[in-house]
Each structure stands twice: as structure tokens, then as C-alpha cells.
Amino acid sequence: MRFGALRIFMIAMLIGNCLTSANAQSDEEKAKVSELIKFLEFTLNTLGDPEVAVGDKKTITDQSYLKIFEDKNVQIEDDLSERKVSINKNVQSYLQDVDILFKDVKFQFDISKIEKHKTSAQKDYFKVTFKRTITGTAADDKKLENASVRYAEINYDPAKQVYKVASIYSSGIRDMKTFQAWWDDLNFEWKVVFQRAVGSTVTPSESYKVMGIKEIDISYNKYITDLKPLAKLTALEILNFSSTAVADISVLSQLANLREVYMSNTGIQTLEPLKALENLEVVYFENTAVKSLAPITPLKSLKKVVCINTPIDFAEIQKFEGSNQSCKVLYESADLMNWWNNLPLVWKESFKEQFNITSTPPTGEDLARIKSxxxxxxxxxxxxxxxxxxxxxxxxxxxxxxxxxxxxxxxxxxxxxxxxxxxxxxxxxxxxxxxxxxxxxxxxxxxxxxxxxxxxxxxxxxxxxxxYKTMDFTIWWIKLSEEWRGIFGKAIGYTGPLDKLPLKNLYQILELKKLVIPEGSEIENITPLASLKNLRELKVSKVMKISDLSPLSNLAKLESLDCSYNPVVDLTPLIGLKNLKKLNIEYTRVSDLDPIGEITSLESLHVSGTKINNINAVRRLSNLNEISLQNTSVSNLSPLFTLIHLAKVSCYNTKLSQKDVTSFKNTKPSCEITFY
The missing domain is CATH 3.80.10.10 (Ribonuclease Inhibitor)
Structure with missing residues (x-):
């Protein structure tokens, strides 16, 4: 059975088994509803999987979907593409679009609430609130990842004892009658706020205008005391209720699209409702009683947090900054202001100069910049x-x-x-x-x-x-050959006269992390490199006159070395380079690998064209991922058998036989080997 067909079979069987109700106990009913939503998630992921056959997907969109949905006329509010005006699609069109609009896509449904209600005819139905996350690649190759709150209504048929989806929507309000009831229940001030936000009066037929609001500013509005009406505005991205009488922000936990929240000078005491807002980027809560940043610490999307004049202590702010290094935190406390007030005048003047502080006394943001x-x-x-x-x-x-x-x-x-x-x-x-x-x-x-x-x-x-011996380094520079000066000058992008190198540029050279010595250079030794203690990557290939690697012996940070096509004989100077990951000694005169046998950090080793005839030392290189041995006298691959990370071996034109290679392949079938 094909993979896709197997998934279709699973959907049909599992839904058939799990959507009937054994009894009417609330917990069991909720469990059945939850299972139905998870099967819907599974079905959408099957449609979004590029590996599932077209015919199998057609089976879902033509037939199998009726195992989940009430009928073919079920309406789903579109959330697969960005629209200013919400539209509904019938279930088949929606499911087909999952396959059409994306190259690959994955859905994740996280249920937050299941409520049982009765229709006007006293029939049971369930309203499910869940967070829908989509990740994948659109048909135009655009990467996407977004989340929103969705609602599903699930009907229960007691005669057949089955649960089926009757509708799915995003607004929280899906018909004119419900919207009108919600609107009538609003106080005058909230109606004004929403009308201002949409730029016109609102009629029931235009409910989408309110439900699609992305930005609300109610700062300094003394008539706003709670945020409950915002629960329906799931598209909301920016909210400012600073300097209002609001003290409860629990409703914000339902607004998954929120990116910016401004709530300074309010009665809020905790950020707990914000902990699930994965899209949150900016939070202001100056002059509040909030005591902890812990609820928002896991939010990696945060870019700016302003908590000036709050009880949060400096130690917690430092801890937060350590976990969120890309987030800027601006804060001020009595301790911070006391610190500034007690600074000696010379320090104050120095800070004002360094940080361009013009206000007296400095603002909380100024002090936060200094402290961080x-x-x-x-x-x-x-x-x-x-x-x-x-x-x-x-x-x-x-x-x-x-x-x-x-x-x-x-x-x-x-x-x-x-x-x-x-x-x-x-x-x-x-x-x-x-x-x-x-x-x-x-x-x-x-x-x-x-x-x-x-x-x-x-x-x-x-x-x-x-x-501490600047004169020594200056003399070191003066004694360098013109070619070495040119190599170093080019490495740091210096274009001035080499005989008048500024001290700051000399420091740049001494801190170089990467250096490539041009092929064909006339240098005869690499002694000047001994002073480059921060060097991590060195390429000195085809210089032709380099035979002694001793100057590299103390470069403890070196991770990559390419000294191929040079008359190098001895690898002993590399013994102490415990961070070396890549080593290329191809077409050198090396005949013994024992000196590098303890450099267990090595991941890549190229010894082709050398005088190597055995690789016994390699058996200790537990992290080795690839090795090239072509054009050598190597006749035995057994030292490689125990290297669990080995993925690639090149060994053509050696003394290995086809039998040796076949034995190796049988021992390590997942390792790619090049031999002919």
C-alpha cells in the first residue's frame, strides 16, 4: 500500500472508530471533540504533504472529508491567503486550496477551550477555540509561518452518535445576528473606538471591518476600564491602552497576532497573559506594579521591552537580557537613579559625553543605555x-x-x-x-x-x-618582508603606506581570525604567523617553499589548516592544536599520521597524494566525517570501521582491492565511498 493511501485509510478508520459517543459525560464529549480537531489537523497535513500522491489527495477532497464535516456545504472562513475582507469557502474548495496554494505546508492546532452550547432547537453543539499555526512554502516559493486564533463549531447527532464539523471561522463572530447582539452589548465608548478604527459607522453586514481591525489606540481614555470587547478582534496586531484604568489583561492571551502592546501607567500587575503570544515584539509597561519578566522570557520574537519605574530588580533584568540577547530592555528604578545621583561628577560628565546625554537629569532610557x-x-x-x-x-x-x-x-x-x-x-x-x-x-x-x-x-x-611590548611588535612589523606586509595589509583591508602602519591596524593584524596566503607567494617560512594567537582559519596552499609548520604550534584556536602542495614533511607541530577540525595536507611529503592521532576534534582529513601507506592513527579520530586517500599507498581501511560519524571516503588509485572496498561497504553501508 502506498504511503499516501495508507494515510487515507488511517483517516477513515480512526474517524470511524473515534467519533461515536459512548455516553453523554462532559469529559468524554470533550475528548471526542478534541480527537475530531486533531483528525482534521492530520487530514490537512496529508493534503499539504508533497509526497502524497495526487489520487490520494483527490480521495480526501471528493469523499473522505465527509467523515469529518457535516456536509459539502460547510463553510470555512479563508485563512490560507492574506485578505483585507474575509470570505467563506465551501469545505471542498478550502481543502483543494491547501494543495494548490502551497508546495508544502504543515498545520498545527492547539486547543485552548471547548464549550458546550445548545441551538435554538435545543440540540447540542460545541464551540472549539484553538490556535492554528501554519508553516511551509507557498506555490511562489515564499516561506511562510503564521499563527491565528480559529473557532470551530461541532454538531452532535444523538441518533447516529457522531460529531462533525459544521463551520470554521476566525472572527469569533460569524453571522449578522450574532454580531448585532455583540455590538448592542458594547458600551458607547467602545463603539466609538471601533468606529474610529474602521473610519466609518458600522452595520451588521460590515462586521468584517471590525473583526479585521489590526490597530487600536485607547491611551488616555478615562472611560475604558476593561479590554473584554477585544476578545473578538483576533486580527489585532498593535494595542495601546496606556494611561487608562485597565488592570486586567487576561483577554490578551486570546490575541495570537499581537506584535506590540503599550500599557504604561495602568493598574496591571502581571505579564502572565502574554506568555503565549509568540509574535510579540514590543512591550511597554512603564510606571506599573509588574514585578517579573519571567512570563515573557521565553518569547524569542521580542525586540524591545520598556519597564521604566517598575519593581523589577536589576538582577532579573540582567537574567532576561542573557536569555534574550536580541531584545533591548529599557528600565529605571529608584536604585538606578540613586546610582546616578551618587556618581562622582567626573563619571557623570564622561557618561554624558560617551552616550550623548543632553537631558538633566538623564531619562530612564539614558540610564538604561549606560547600564547595558x-x-x-x-x-x-x-x-x-x-x-x-x-x-x-x-x-x-x-x-x-x-x-x-x-x-x-x-x-x-x-x-x-x-x-x-x-x-x-x-x-x-x-x-x-x-x-x-x-x-x-x-x-x-x-x-x-x-x-x-x-x-x-x-x-x-x-x-x-x-x-605590552609595542616596541617589540613595531620592530616585528619593520622586520617583515615587503611581501608579508602586503599579505597582512590586504587581510585587514588596509590601503595606506605599509611603512607607516597605524598602531590600531597593527592590533587588527594581531587579532586576525582568517588568513589566506596567495598561491605562488615567494615567502620561505611562516614564522610571522606565530604572533597571530586568534587565528582560526589558515590557507597556505601551493606556496611551494613552506616545509616547517612549527610557527603554528601555539595557535590554540586554529580550526582549519590547508597546507597542501607544499614540501611539508612533519606534522609534529600540530600535536597541541586541540580545536583543529579541518586538515588538508594533500600532495605534501608527509608519510606519518601518528602526530595527529590524538586531535580528536578533526572532522575532515585530506591526505591524498602523500607518502602515507597506513592510516592506523585515524582510528582514534572519533569525530571524523570525511577522509580522502586517493593516490596513496594505503592498503587497509579497517581503522575506519569504528568511526561512527564517517560519511564519506575517497580512496581510488590506492593499493586497496575491490574485495577490501566491498568489505568496507558491508560494514558501513551508510558511508559514501569513491573507488574505481
Whole structure:
């Protein structure tokens, strides 16, 4: 039986088995209704699956759908394409569109409420509220992902004891009579709000205008005290009710399309109803009693949160920022203002200059920018002696103290995020708490820190670029050949005179992460590379004169090395490179792989065209994903048998026989092997 046909069979059987009612107990009835919605989800996913045969899909749209729906005239409010005006489709048209409008699509239904009602004829029916999420690719190749609240009405036939879908819609109000009743129940102020939002008076026949509202601004409206009427506006994206008497926001949990909510100066005390709003991007709740950000912490779509003058403490804000690094948090508290008020005048002036603060006193947003800053620069501030006032600014990644009056780094003991520190030309005499931090850059020229302590730090943190001998580095640059200068200058995009390289550009070279040495270069050794402690990727292929890899032995961060087509013989200098993932030594003079046998980080190894005749050392490379051995004397693949991640082997033109390769294929059938 085909995969698609099997799914059709499952739908028919499962619906037949599960949609009859054993008794009238409420819990069981709700369970049956829930199962029906899940079968509908399964059916739509079958129609949206490109692997299901066309004939099988036709079976659903022509026949099987009647197992779920009341009849062929059931109306479904369209949610498959964006429309300004809502329209209904009969069930067959809707189901066919699932296949027509998408290349592939997946539906997910999350039920939030099942309510039992009676019709005017006293027949039972159920109203289901659920969140519908669609992800997939449209027919025009456009990627899509959206969510909205949907409603389904389920009829129950006691004679046949079956449940079937009678309608599906998004507005929460699907007929003129229901809309009129809802509208009549609104107070005068809400009617005015909705009429302003649509730009005209509203008649029952135009209910779609209200149900399609995407933005509501009721800020400063003293007559609005609750948000209950918004429950029907499931298309709503932007809501502003700041400076109103509203204190309860529970209704917002039903508005899945909300992107921006403004509720400052209100009586709200919790953000709990917002926790399920996955599309939420902006939240303002200044001057409220909200105590916690926990409900919105999991929302990865957030871009901006403004919680100025709330009881939320700074520790929680830092925790939130750690979990939501792409979200900007603006806050202010009594503690924060006290911090500013107690700052020495020289620090205040420095912050005003760095952060372009013009207001007096600074606004909450100004103070939030300072508190969340990643860079602090007090270069030349000789009258700033202590870092104690900024001890809590633990988000800082770059701190420039050059030529300041600072004498101690002790206040930085909580600064685990610090990456770059310049304490040159200061009276700082000890590295203190930063001794245990692996900085990316430490500049300590002409400081009071001893050369012995700096040397110890350098040995402890080999990946840190430590500058305390600027003259030495300047001499290093002067002694470089013209070709090496050109290579480094090009790597950082420097186009000025190479004999007058600015110090900042020299630092850029020393912090290079990637370097490609042009093929055919005339350099005869790679000694200058020993100073590039941050290098992660190096390509020095077809330079022809490079035979010694010793200068690379201390480049602890190196992840990728291509030294192919060079007269390299010995791989011993690579023994300590525990982060190396890719190694290309093709067409070198290497004959022994033992030196790299303990570099278990290796994922890709290319040794083609070398003098290798065995690969015994490779058996320990547990993360190896691919290896190329062509044009070598390798005659045995057994060291590869235990490598569970191995996916690709190239071994043509070796001493391997067809029998050896067949044995390997039988042992590792999922591994792609190239041999002829």
C-alpha cells in the first residue's frame, strides 16, 4: 500500500472508530471533540504533504472529508491567503486550496477551550477555540509561518452518535445576528473606538471591518476600564491602552497576532497573559506594579521591552537580557537613579559625553543605555581614579582605560563578559581579577604591571593577544618582508603606506581570525604567523617553499589548516592544536599520521597524494566525517570501521582491492565511498 493511501485509510478508520459517543459525560464529549480537531489537523497535513500522491489527495477532497464535516456545504472562513475582507469557502474548495496554494505546508492546532452550547432547537453543539499555526512554502516559493486564533463549531447527532464539523471561522463572530447582539452589548465608548478604527459607522453586514481591525489606540481614555470587547478582534496586531484604568489583561492571551502592546501607567500587575503570544515584539509597561519578566522570557520574537519605574530588580533584568540577547530592555528604578545621583561628577560628565546625554537629569532610557553598555571608554580622563562606580556594569565587553587616572582593576571582579582591556599608560600595577579571564586583547604598554606578571598571564591564556611590548611588535612589523606586509595589509583591508602602519591596524593584524596566503607567494617560512594567537582559519596552499609548520604550534584556536602542495614533511607541530577540525595536507611529503592521532576534534582529513601507506592513527579520530586517500599507498581501511560519524571516503588509485572496498561497504553501508 502506498504511503499516501495508507494515510487515507488511517483517516477513515480512526474517524470511524473515534467519533461515536459512548455516553453523554462532559469529559468524554470533550475528548471526542478534541480527537475530531486533531483528525482534521492530520487530514490537512496529508493534503499539504508533497509526497502524497495526487489520487490520494483527490480521495480526501471528493469523499473522505465527509467523515469529518457535516456536509459539502460547510463553510470555512479563508485563512490560507492574506485578505483585507474575509470570505467563506465551501469545505471542498478550502481543502483543494491547501494543495494548490502551497508546495508544502504543515498545520498545527492547539486547543485552548471547548464549550458546550445548545441551538435554538435545543440540540447540542460545541464551540472549539484553538490556535492554528501554519508553516511551509507557498506555490511562489515564499516561506511562510503564521499563527491565528480559529473557532470551530461541532454538531452532535444523538441518533447516529457522531460529531462533525459544521463551520470554521476566525472572527469569533460569524453571522449578522450574532454580531448585532455583540455590538448592542458594547458600551458607547467602545463603539466609538471601533468606529474610529474602521473610519466609518458600522452595520451588521460590515462586521468584517471590525473583526479585521489590526490597530487600536485607547491611551488616555478615562472611560475604558476593561479590554473584554477585544476578545473578538483576533486580527489585532498593535494595542495601546496606556494611561487608562485597565488592570486586567487576561483577554490578551486570546490575541495570537499581537506584535506590540503599550500599557504604561495602568493598574496591571502581571505579564502572565502574554506568555503565549509568540509574535510579540514590543512591550511597554512603564510606571506599573509588574514585578517579573519571567512570563515573557521565553518569547524569542521580542525586540524591545520598556519597564521604566517598575519593581523589577536589576538582577532579573540582567537574567532576561542573557536569555534574550536580541531584545533591548529599557528600565529605571529608584536604585538606578540613586546610582546616578551618587556618581562622582567626573563619571557623570564622561557618561554624558560617551552616550550623548543632553537631558538633566538623564531619562530612564539614558540610564538604561549606560547600564547595558558593552563599551566604556575613559581614555585620557586623568581625573578618574576609581572603577568602583561602574562595578555593576557587567555587560561591558570593551574597556579603555588608556591614560586615565585608574590605579586598580579590583572593581572588575564580576565582569565575566570582558573581552578587550586597554590599561596602557596607567598606574594599574596588577591584573588582579582579570587574571582568570581569557580576554581577546589585553594592552598594557607603559602600565605598572610587571613584565613577569604579563608573561605569566600570556602563558596561562595562550589565545589572548597580549600587548605590552609595542616596541617589540613595531620592530616585528619593520622586520617583515615587503611581501608579508602586503599579505597582512590586504587581510585587514588596509590601503595606506605599509611603512607607516597605524598602531590600531597593527592590533587588527594581531587579532586576525582568517588568513589566506596567495598561491605562488615567494615567502620561505611562516614564522610571522606565530604572533597571530586568534587565528582560526589558515590557507597556505601551493606556496611551494613552506616545509616547517612549527610557527603554528601555539595557535590554540586554529580550526582549519590547508597546507597542501607544499614540501611539508612533519606534522609534529600540530600535536597541541586541540580545536583543529579541518586538515588538508594533500600532495605534501608527509608519510606519518601518528602526530595527529590524538586531535580528536578533526572532522575532515585530506591526505591524498602523500607518502602515507597506513592510516592506523585515524582510528582514534572519533569525530571524523570525511577522509580522502586517493593516490596513496594505503592498503587497509579497517581503522575506519569504528568511526561512527564517517560519511564519506575517497580512496581510488590506492593499493586497496575491490574485495577490501566491498568489505568496507558491508560494514558501513551508510558511508559514501569513491573507488574505481
Amino acid at each position: 553598555a558593552e563599551k566604556i571608554d575613559i581614555e585620557g580622563k586623568y581625573n578618574i581614579y576609581s572603577l568602583e562606580p561602574i562595578a555593576d556594569l557587567t555587560n561591558v565587553k570593551s574597556l579603555n582605560l588608556k591614560k586615565s587616572g585608574v590605579t586598580s582593576l579590583e572593581p572588575l571582579k564580576k565582569w565575566s563578559s570582558l573581552e578587550r582591556l586597554d590599561l596602557s599608560d596607567t598606574h594599574v600595577d596588577s591584573l588582579g581579577p582579570v587574571n582568570n579571564l581569557s580576554l581577546k586583547l589585553l594592552v598594557a604598554d607603559y602600565s605598572k604591571v610587571s613584565k613577569e606578571e604579563l608573561a605569566l598571564y600570556e602563558n596561562k591564556h595562550p589565545s589572548t593577544t597580549v600587548i
